Amino acid sequence: MKLILRQYLATLRERKELDAILPDLLSQMGLNVFSKPSIGTRQFGVDIAAVGRINGGSETVYLFSVKAGNLDRTTWDGASDQSLRPSLNEIIDSYIPLILPPEHKDKPIAICVCLGGEIHEATRQQVSGFFRTNSTLQISFEEWNGDRLAALIQEHLLREDLMPSEARGLLRKSLALIDEPEVSHRHFGTLVRQLTSGLGTSKQELTASRQILLCLWTLFAWCRDAGNLEAAYLASELALLALWARTHECMGKRGKLNKARAAVFFSTLDAYRQITGAFIYEKIGPVASVEHGLSSATRSSNELSLNLKLFDVLGRIALCGIWNDWLRHVARIQGLEEQERECSLLFHQAREILAQAINNNPTLLQPTKDDHNTEISLAVMLLGRESGYSEYIKEWIKEITRRSIFSYETRGQFPCMYSTFSQLLELTDCKSDDVRKEATAGSVLYPTLALYATVWECADLYRDIRQFQNDHMEHCSFQLWMPNEQSEQPIWLNEVT
Structure with missing residues (x-):
């Protein structure tokens, strides 16, 4: 060790x-x-x-x-x-x-x-x-x-009575398998759960938070040295959500957060931003400006896996830009001019990378999962945070809607409620109406697109979605999800039922 x-x-x-x-x-x-x-x-x-x-x-x-x-x-x-x-x-x-x-x-x-x-x-x-x-x-x-x-x-930080040998073993496994990001992420997730389970005192919580931060930095350093940031990216999301869940719970019980706990959380947030920034600005940015650059860089074995990966990258770009937009406002409130300028620059760079990715990769005009509503919504949130992209958003949403409707009507790769690769692959060129109806029993994508059509005053697009529902989607439950006070905690720890 x-x-x-x-x-x-x-x-x-x-x-x-x-x-x-x-x-x-x-x-x-x-x-x-x-x-x-x-x-x-x-x-x-x-x-x-x-x-x-x-x-x-x-x-x-x-x-x-x-x-x-x-x-x-x-x-x-x-x-x-x-x-x-x-x-x-x-x-x-x-x-x-x-x-x-x-x-x-x-x-x-x-x-x-x-x-x-x-x-x-x-x-x-x-x-x-x-x-x-x-x-x-x-x-x-x-x-x-x-x-x-x-x-x-x-x-x-890692002595035996604070970080057991099992946890240190999980860290070693996570580091050894950075070329297999999903496996590395799985070991890191088990490590986080071990460190955060059964904690009784505030001091134990603080120590566990510091250990998670240290393990994250260690993984990032190894991934950067290997030139493969995927495992560190996945681990940074997990670490940030896990520590926010503990921090949020602590604030809820006591109404305030001590300086040490706050410092560790914001250090974890800073680590997350550096990892995501290195991934977006150093890895994605240079190829996003090239025609079909992202599509070629993914080296996907088929069209479906390419589509899933590119929409995942789309969401990552958007989330990175949204974070920097929020942080520049925080810096402005605190009077940190240099940090405000830095975050503002990164925010505008993320928007540019996002637009270039969409322009140069037609796959991002055709969602294959209803869940892609998440990535599309994050992208709209980023592009719509300042003026200059209103017309761009309208045209993108129109193209997504028209291609999705056309794919369903022609029995192509249409957006469905399934999420696993095997389920989606089975629907490729599906001819059975019963199977297609089962795969589209519910949708949040089409109602969200209709909402955007209303917000951006695209009456013709709204009519297209409504007509599509009347003609082909009477069996489908159109839904818009609205979070409430009870929605947060289970989401952070992936405990949604």
Whole structure:
């Protein structure tokens, strides 16, 4: 397990990855973290600051300067502003005398060089010399490299009494099978259920949440290194829903959420956004702009599997954009201008990728499942959140409706209420009216399309759907689902009956 953790730490980036894990680790070690990484504010070399006792020692202030990967001559004292030595000088010259809270000024201070990897031997003499020159009676220096971090994570987050051997075994299986995403996801799901079952105290809940977050980051690092993000994507959705269910339940009982629980949840949300962002913007975006690019990239064995995969990708793109739209509004309320600009850019990029995917892949004009109503609705939500896409939405909805009606009337691959691949495959070119009627006994897709036709004032499209119902769908129950207060909890944990 330590070797797995070392490899994971070595692949983490500095911002929002390595510095996102460290605060939780320090808190679990019993330290009080009083400064965390922030965007848009000058930090004077200190990424994370904490105070407390380690291994029964005296109360000490720990100031961490975090760097990704290994430390070589360039990253130690190169021309870049991100080099480590200038950051350490800033800590000594500015942070300690000017920024350190007054209540900590008389305590021993440990300046910690935190690395995901290790210090190259060619650089170690320079680093050691700097440490000796700048050490005082109050100020000391420590090296927290990947090996030490892995040992601390194993001791404080994954130790036997907190994370049983069965759970660690499931993590290893999930990592080993990242090239089989569905199997990896299944093991990760079992891991999450084990960690969240039978919890009694708030401290146990917090520890389990941190462990899930750490396991998710580990899986993401391995998937990114292998160039296959699918397992991490599926696991991130599962982790976010599981932690939200626990967080939501805690808020419902107590009416508020403590800062530690909130910090872990939002760290999980940030991990989810990074994983989905890497999938959408790095993997999907470049091929979405190419004619039939997504269709070719899926390498599907037949038309049906291609259709199912592309609608799944459509929903992922839309959801990614919706998240960024919500987060830019949150950032605006909080006055975080840089974060608002970043989320706004990602929101507009997601809309563009979505439109390009639809334009260049005709498969997205022909749903084969009634469940595709979900992906279509998410896409409409994203495209309709700002002006500029109203006509585009109208034309897309019209084409979906007309193709769906034509496919049913000509006994093609029409939208049906089945969801498994085998059931859908059996309906291909089906000639039996009884089978077709059974497969379309209920629908939420056609009523939703009729709703969109009303919202966007497409009277002719609404008449087409109504005529189709009268002529061919009298046997079908048209339904619109409206959630209520009891709908949320079972959905998060997939307990809908």
